[in-house]
Amino acid sequence: MSTPASGLAQIGKSVVIKGELSGSEDLYLDGQVEGSIALKGNSLTVGPNGTVKASVDAKGVVVQGKLEGNIQASDRVDLRKSAIVTGDISAQRISIEEGAFLKGKVEIQRSDAK
């Protein structure tokens, strides 16, 4: 199970946030968030203790904990084996480990660049 890299913005497991969360750096989230998360161009990692009830818009999303809401990723989504995700996923690439739970749609965006 991956741990947050040093220097990475972190939300610890005792932190509870309700509202709109946005930023321009990668974020490791091990607490609770309810609302929306926008990290365009950056990545979100939901740690094993993380509980998210929010729509997520980011470049990359890694889920090890619980996430309830739609995920829109401009690059990739990784659901690790402990992930429990309820919501639709739209990304260019997706990786789902054996054991992950998903209730929702998976749609791969085709790169229209060029």
Place this chain on the structure above:
Amino acid sequence: MKFFRGSSGPETLPAQASQKLTRRSSGLGELSRSWESADDLCVLDLGSTSPTNIRHFTERGHRIYSEDLLTASTDPELLTKDEQGNAVLDSRKFLADNLVYPAAHFDFILCWNLPDYLDESLVKPVVGRLWSVLKPGGMLLAFFHTRDAGPDSPCHRFHIVGADTLEMQKIVLRREARRAPTGAVHTAISDGFQLQRVFNNRHIETLFRDFASIKFFLARDNVREVLVVR
């Protein structure tokens, strides 16, 4: 109609399971020919989340929806009593929380062995909802055990590994983890879902009577594959 009845239901999520077996599926072969020759299809997989199936469809440019109805049916909040005081599952509540899609949304529905393991009170309402979310001309694949399979037939997950080949993986259920006074976490593992009943051909035809056509494939492993078209 009901021959087998499980004791207590499972408590939590299906965990990773044991060994994998491979089986040939005529029904899948027929479906594959359709989805290999079309673009941007919408598929509903009602088994446990399968990374293999998700990859199979997304690689072909299709959209896949994953919804594990058997696990959802173990929600304790669904328990209620009927008019005779018998314990049943609340199908209205179940359908308010699950299979919530627009009408005629899916081209294909992969039901796998869901009807054999789903609680009796949910089977007909679920099939009714599946009819409404399937497009006219859309197809549904389901597997039914024959009586020879016996009451202890394990419930499997199904992974699509070829045009007409499935990998089967026995589902094991993990009960709630409990923390001991020492701080250690213990997780009890139980067997998977239990076969609830055996449908004969007439029961299957009745179950899918609202559909336009039904086709049976008898497999060697005491399973009938059923392909229905709305």
